[in-house]
Amino acid sequence: MSGPSGKLGGLSTSVVAIIAVGGVAGLLALIVVTSLILDIPKRMKQKKNTGLMAPEEMEKKSVEIDDAEKGAVKQSTREISVQSPSFMADFKPYSEQPELHAKAPYRAAMLTQPANLKQALKDAQADASKTLMGIAQGIPSTFVTKLIASTKPDFIWMDVEHGMYNRLTLHDCIHAAQHHSEGKSMVICRVPKHDELSLTTALDAGCAGIVIPHVESAQEVRDFIKEMYFGGGKGHRSFSPWTFTPGLTTSLYPNDPYNVQTANNHVCLIPQIESLKGLEACEEIAAVEGISGLMFGPGDYMIDAGMDIHSFMNGNPDPKFFEAMGTFNAAAAKYDLPIFGGVMGLDQIPMAIQTGMRGIAVQFDVWGTTRLFASSLEAGWKHAKSFEGNPKPSMANGQAKPAE
The missing domain is CATH 3.20.20.60 (Phosphoenolpyruvate-binding domains)
Structure with a gap:
């Protein structure tokens, strides 16, 4: 019997059509996956060229950076120690420094x-x-x-x-x-x-x-x-x-x-x-x-x-x-x-x-x-007065008159 309602090997033509479509989709998926797998080496090469690293290289570089940082920390610590010998190591609590305590006998x-x-x-x-x-x-x-x-x-x-x-x-x-x-x-x-x-x-x-x-x-x-x-x-x-x-x-x-x-x-x-x-x-x-x-x-x-x-x-x-x-x-x-x-x-x-x-x-x-304010102002005005005759003094040309 022929037509849409016909059968093939005991299967309806609709089922056969579905199987066919599924097979085509699976084939396409297989082709895409295969292409991606084959393209990985090329992509890795491109990543290297753009500054990105492979995992093993990244791990190696991480170790190098870690060692460098440790060295920098050691160097920094050594410099701080040289500049400030008492840096934290010599800290003494206030309670152990009686010379800082107020003498209040009464x-x-x-x-x-x-x-x-x-x-x-x-x-x-x-x-x-x-x-x-x-x-x-x-x-x-x-x-x-x-x-x-x-x-x-x-x-x-x-x-x-x-x-x-x-x-x-x-x-x-x-x-x-x-x-x-x-x-x-x-x-x-x-x-x-x-x-x-x-x-x-x-x-x-x-x-x-x-x-x-x-x-x-x-x-x-x-x-x-x-x-x-x-x-x-x-x-x-x-x-x-x-x-x-x-x-x-x-x-x-x-x-x-x-x-x-x-x-x-x-x-x-x-x-x-x-x-x-x-x-x-x-x-x-x-x-x-x-x-x-x-x-x-x-x-x-x-x-x-x-x-x-x-x-x-x-x-x-x-x-x-x-x-x-x-x-x-x-x-x-x-x-x-x-x-x-x-x-x-x-x-x-x-x-x-x-x-x-x-x-x-x-x-x-x-x-x-x-009195503090008054004496400070008096001193300021006296210094300003000493520049009479030199209205635009500077470090290069300005000299105050000798103090009287």
Whole structure:
């Protein structure tokens, strides 16, 4: 039977057609694969010509590069070793280099607690070579405090009476002083006489000394002592729950988990006499048990006494001023009290020590920075002025006039 519905050897013509097509496709696939296999050597040759390498060559080259890199590393290491003999090999932990550690003999167990200013002043009073040198800070800025503390003065005197400190700034400045000096710098605050908030803030933050301004009687000092110290017959200072963490806070003293003994043993009270009435009561004030030093206020005293401050600032004080200082110094000497204060210039330090000063502010932040700016500008303008007559100076033709 013929036609599409016919059969061939028992198979329909459709099946035969499918087999035929499959055979042709298989034959074509075989030809393509064979062509690819035969073309491999040629392709490898082309790859060599274009910079690509056969696997065995790549492996060989990799070994060569690896060896070269190892050599380069060895060479680099050798060069670093030559240039820097201590490169890592000589590293010593900070804890094993005591010469880097701040010498802070009077610090408390924790830097949030007051340093032992009482002992520091006693040591200085016994040996003038241990006189404390510090910086007076009137700018209410923790950044300024950090700069000062980085020089590690013996103390930083923060003037809360005249400086524009708010409560948080004062707290943070005291902490910054002690932390950034690594415990070396003790903090002394002058607070307004009737400002309980400033006093509480300074003490809770870890201030080591309080200066009371405008003291005019011994009774004022006794009353102030009660505000500064904790119990035990010394005072009625309020106990803060925010200055310690139970179980974590430490103290230099046994059985003192809340640093009550630290505060009572370390914090100093320094009355400041700066009026005619105060000077009259000077010896009575110096005799009060519990104070650690005395301070004189020349500016307020001269105004109260009708003296010319300008003459004093220019090195020509009123003769009566020397009489007043004599009375003050005699009272301090009689009761073996160190004098705290500042100097107008560094050349005054020897005289200050000879007259009984044992805590000396050798620089004031406002005066010091202003004078630094002024002297630097003066030097700059002077150098520029030296080029008069040579408006376009250069390294080739420009010469400044000889210094006069």
